[in-house]
Each structure stands twice: as structure tokens, then as C-alpha cells.
Amino acid sequence: MSPSYAGEILGRFVAESRWEDMAPVLRQEAKRSILNNLGCGLGVAKDPAVLTALAVMRNFSGAPVATVIGQGVKLDPMAASFVNAIACNLLDYDDTHLQTVIHPTAPVAPALLALAEQRGLSGAAVLHAFLLGGEVECRIGNAVSPGHYARGWHITSTCGTFGAAAGCAKLLGLSAEQTWHAIGIAASQAAGLVENLPTAAKNVGVGNAPRNGMLAALLAEQGYKAAPAAIEGPLGFATATGDAADLTQITGELGTRWEIAKNTYKPYPAGIVFHAVIDACLALREEVGAAPEAIASVTVAGDALLLARGDRAVNNERDARVSIHHSAALGLVRGRAGVADFEMPAVVDPALAAFRGKVAAQLDDTLPRGAARVTLRLADGREFQRLVITPRGSYERPMSDAELDAKFRDNAAIGGFSDRADAAIAALWGLDDAADVTKLMTALA
């Protein structure tokens, strides 16, 4: 009998997938995803949000077998993945699956690396499990988008739980049926709210994704079961979170169309939808060459997602990273948008604060997601406009491997780990040939 439930089809796909069948471009994308992600984690290793998560989790950890990035300590795999996922996603500087706005790697890779470190599994096993977990995550995300996020669900946290469960199931060698149950158990753990995004509560949702996804796989391994239609059933995940799932998004072209291969990496540590705003403002700054005082107003037009996330007051770093106004101010006033430009000194910088007041946001539903049209009016009445459809780092204009290496080194330097960067980068690119993840995790410790 051919499988008919979404989880059943995914479970079979994950369990039957073979590393030998993964195309080189997929293997490369898995490494790019993890390299980019780990760099982000290193960069914020000393952030209070990460140190607090570690301080709490230390008291609730079993045998210390899994590296906590940049902390010089190990925890059990669940606790380590909680802290690492928080770090890797903290600044929204990690990767994005643009169709869903999921950050695919943070909820999935930390669980896999931690389990592999504990059990001495190979780098190829990790990369393979990552591709499958990420694929499950993004496909379920596609199936419930865009209503899921619009209703308030932090899709990285919710769908990330499924991705971690599926990836861990693969790494544990679970059967198709066990993987199906692991995915169904994940459905009862998927949580995380957009309302909480400007606060540390966001971290908890993201950290729980690998922690609870791993738990789902471990329980399924021991015989725990879930409802067959935990995703699409009348009282299942999709309906409960607000939408009937479009199941073709989950099951269509499985194994031929790879959603995780559409992953993108950020040149700026801001929400992905703000990148077009930054690019447009950087270009306008170069073109116009006007001092901030000479600029009378700036209008940023974009689709509903840009507007939904971007219209907040800027009181802290988190606000800054999801602010249309701050993004525009950075592009036009500072002419750059690096990590430091979203930290508190920048938030309270009078020049930026004053300029943010000149920026207005405007809905334009005709623009595609991720695009922005910025209109600049000078005090003398002249007007300039720049439309950016495909910002730097988008799927159409991807960062190169060399740019990802450079971003990793930058992040490592910010975190104070410059001496480790080369070893970590080398270990990462060699992961598909590594018998275990020891070399990589040692470089990250």
C-alpha cells in the first residue's frame, strides 16, 4: 500500500535516503549551511543571552559529551543543542529559507552535531541527516505558509522541531515507521511565538527545537508513537496553528526538488527581509552622496512581511535587527551594516535615532517578498529611488564559499576565536570525509 499520510511519506523518504545518492551540490550546500551557522554561534559566545542559557542548562545536563560552541565546556546532547541553537540564531545573522523565512540550520544542526559527537558518528552521517532534517523542516514550513507566520508562529522554532526530529531519526538509524512517529511527536512539541521575537523568549523557542526534536527521535526509537496524521489531521499541527496544510508542498517531488538547497546566507546581521532595504540605501548613499542632514525623508516600500516585522520602535538590539527604520539609517548614515551596527551603541547613537525618524514604511503588495523600493527626498526637493529585488546573499545572488569563509572569520574574530578559525573552516569543508566530528568540535570548543 502506498503511504498516504504526510508524516508517513516523510518518514519513508528519510529512512530510505542514501548518502551515495546525495548530489555534490547538495553536499556542498549542507557544508555551507553548517559553516555559516557555526560562525554565527562563535560570534556571540560571550553574549549574556548565551551565557545565561548555558548557566541554567549546566544544572540540567547528563554526561558532558557534546561541545558547547566557544564555551570550553561540554553538556549532554540535549542541553548542548539548546545552547548552541540559541547562539547560532541569536542575531538573526544565520541562514534563511526565503519562501518560509525559516532559519533552517540552527534548530537542526546543533542536535545532529551533539548526537554525532556523543556516538562517534561520521561527518557524512551528519551532513546527510542535516539535508533530510532541513528538507522536512522547510517542506512542512512551505505547507503552512504564509498563514502560519502571519498568525504569530515563529516558524523557525515550530518547523525546526520537525526538522530536528527527522534529522536525529536519520542519525539514529530509525526505521521509516519510527521516523514517522518521531515527526508526529515533534508536532506535539512545536512552539514559539512571533510576539516574543524582540525578547530573549525567542531564544527559548529556538533552543527547544533541537532539544525537543532530539527527544522526539529518542522516544520514537524506544517505541513511542504518534497519531498518523499529526501534521494534517483535523486536530493536528497544521489546523491547530491556523491553516489546512497544503500537502503537495510536503510530498511533491520528494528527492528531486530540494528545499534545503535553496538556503541563503546573510551578509548583514538583520532580518532577511531588511537586506533589500540596506542594499538600496547603500546604493543610494553612493549615488546621491548627501549628508544625512540634507535628507528630508525616506520612504521604504515592501510587501506585508516586511511591514509586519519592521514597524517597531527601536529600543534594543533585537528591535534594531528587525527595523526598517534602523536598516535604512545604517545604509544612509553609516554606509555599512555590520554586527556592531546593530548593538546598543548604534541603537542609542543620536545620529541614527534622529535619522530613523525620517523613515516611513509603506505597504506595496505588488513587490515580491524580500524586495524593497526606497525613495529618498532631499531637503532641496530632489528625489531618488532605488528598487532592490534580489539583495546580496539572496538565492539569486548567493554568497560564495570564499565570502562564507570570510564571514566565518569575521564572526570568529568578534567572539575572540580568530586563532581557531582556520582549523574550524578546514574541518568543516572536510566533514564529508571525516570519520567523526571530533576535529570540528574541538576547533569550536
Next chain:
Amino acid sequence: MSPSYAGEILGRFVAESRWEDMAPVLRQEAKRSILNNLGCGLGVAKDPAVLTALAVMRNFSGAPVATVIGQGVKLDPMAASFVNAIACNLLDYDDTHLQTVIHPTAPVAPALLALAEQRGLSGAAVLHAFLLGGEVECRIGNAVSPGHYARGWHITSTCGTFGAAAGCAKLLGLSAEQTWHAIGIAASQAAGLVENLPTAAKNVGVGNAPRNGMLAALLAEQGYKAAPAAIEGPLGFATATGDAADLTQITGELGTRWEIAKNTYKPYPAGIVFHAVIDACLALREEVGAAPEAIASVTVAGDALLLARGDRAVNNERDARVSIHHSAALGLVRGRAGVADFEMPAVVDPALAAFRGKVAAQLDDTLPRGAARVTLRLADGREFQRLVITPRGSYERPMSDAELDAKFRDNAAIGGFSDRADAAIAALWGLDDAADVTKLMTALA
């Protein structure tokens, strides 16, 4: 300025509450709730679902300081509360807040007992934190009912996370603001699906409530914050899960109307809405005195909730405990509905299976929640009817303290712990005078 957010008002209420102000009737209800709950946990200590949860969690536990009920082992407080909540709620034999159908104690008390055991806190502190956590849980449940459950949210798991967070916040002595944040962090962790109720995935949602609620409080203690309107905001918990919250249900008459005092305890190990069916059928059996073969058909009428939960095929124990058909069969064929009557031998008992086929369910929206009207037709054409509005164990016909003692002893006997029952019961009733929870937890170990 007077507080205006739901979480803010709850945070202040919890932080400022004093044990001295808790009326004797409230203190007694806290003890009744916990006694009833712990007995249910003892009864299923050897159930594979509980043993599996323990086997998995053992590998992810810090210092063993918190008793796992009936297992002779300790785990860290998060891991212990995960296993204990699963056990105490496993058979749906625990308590019910009827307006929301929340099982209030399982998500909250295990977290409090575990934390108190670790930190040497008093029995009164546990009881006080339980009242406050249970109150927060049930009030948030009221605010999102009935849409929340109807849409697919397992309200015990979701609202239980809030209750555990608030209770742990009290036990940890958090400030009003920290408690507000703990409640908000809980919002990003609240999960659990009705679709999964007939499976072990249900357990994971219930176990996560105290595990994650405790985490919320511990993170808030260390400075983690949440959005002010994490419950009622436009992208917060209530909206995301499907309903605008009725905030008056959260904040009205705080400290004078106690929702947790409306807690009820079950004489039968089935879903609470099936108790009226069982009572009516037991009464009809006594009145009519007909052999099962003489009964042509049985029609059970009730409100939408009874029908929603009760129309499943009966293939296993979980199905049986939420089955109109099995409940009616037990009442009329066996004349009893004890723990054994919902286990596999009863599920596959040919006499019960055949009788279930004679039972039909019928929607009657004029009946109040928890009521059932059972119409019995004999083969000879005679018809009998029994309407039960307030079943045994309901708020209007509560189980007495002595009946709760007897239920605890029954459960202890089922689990093989008869020798411990008296000591546990004595420790429980004396909890408000106990300097710590050692005596109670030792009796439960």
C-alpha cells in the same frame, strides 16, 4: 501605574500572594489535588510509557535530587517532573477543571515537588505555589476556551506550561516582573495536540509542561525576558492558537474567585465527559436488570465535546478511555468502570466489543457540558432513559477526602505499593506543616 497586560497582572498576583491569606478550603483543595494526582502516578509506575520516558530521560539528567514516583531513582528536577507528569496523567484518571477540561495538577505539581525536594523548601511553599500555578493555568485556559481545544490544542499541555512557570516562579521567590517574564517565556513553549491524544505523543506534551515551565522560571530568574503581551498580543499565544483571549477571564476577581478550587477528581479512569455516561449506564443496569443480550440499542446524547472526543474506534487502552461506546458497555455489561476495565483484556473482550456495536452517539447541544442522556431500548421494545447532569466526582457531587484516600490506596495497590500508601497519605495531609517534602517523596520513591 496600574498593570495592564495579562501577564503583568498575573505576575503581580503571584509574587504578592501570601500563604497566610490562603483560606483553609483552598489549602485543603491543594492537598486533595496533589494526593489524587500522586496516586494516579503510583498506579502506572510500571506502565511501559512511563518506563520508556524514564529510560530516555535518565541519559539527560543532571544531579539526581528529585524523586521519580515509584521508580526508586532520582533525576534532576526537569527530568523528574517530565516523567512524573506523564505518569500522573497517563490514564486520564487524574483531576479536571471542567470549564476548560484541563487536568490542572499533572503539569504543575511535579515541577514544584521536584524543585522543593532539590532546594529543601517547605510543604506550605509547595501548596501555595501549586494554588497560584494552578490558578494561572486555569484562568488562561478559561480565556481561550472553548475555541482552543476545539481547534486541536491539548489544553492541559499548553496551559499547563503557564501554570508550571507561574508556580515555579513563586517557589523560586521571583519578583512580580520576573514572574511576568516567566509566564511570557512559557507562551513560547506551550504545545500539545488533541490529534495525538490517542498515542504516546500525548505524554510528551504533558511531560514538557512542567519541564519547560520550570525552564521558563529558571531563565526568568537569570534575567530572560518576554514580550509584555505574550499572551494577548496580536502575534501572541491566544491569537496564534486561534482565539482572541477573553482577558476578563484572566484578571477578573483575582484572589477572590479561585478557579483551582473548582478542581474535580475522577472515580473512573476515563475522560471526564464520559463519567455521566458511565453513571447513567450503571443506574440503568440496576434499574432494568437486563442481560446484555436483551438490549437492542443504546443511544448516548451529549454536547459537542462529548461527541468530539467520543466517536473513535476502540483499538487500545487510550481509545477506551475516550470512548462513549466503551463507557456505555462497561456500565451496562460489567456494571463497573475501574482501571482494569480500560485495559487491553477489556478492549478485546468479545462481550464488550459486541455491545459497543449497539451504542450510538447523538449530539444534543441543549445538554450542559459533562452531562449525558442515555436511552436504552430492549429487544422487547421497552425503552428506558436516564439523564445525568452531575456525575459522581463532579463539582456538585465531589469525592470526599475519604474517597480520595481510598482511590489513592487502590492506585497504590495496582502499582504494587500498598505498603507505602498509609505513609504517603499521612505525609500528604500533613504537608502544610512539613518543613520540607522529604517524608512525602520518600514514601513515593
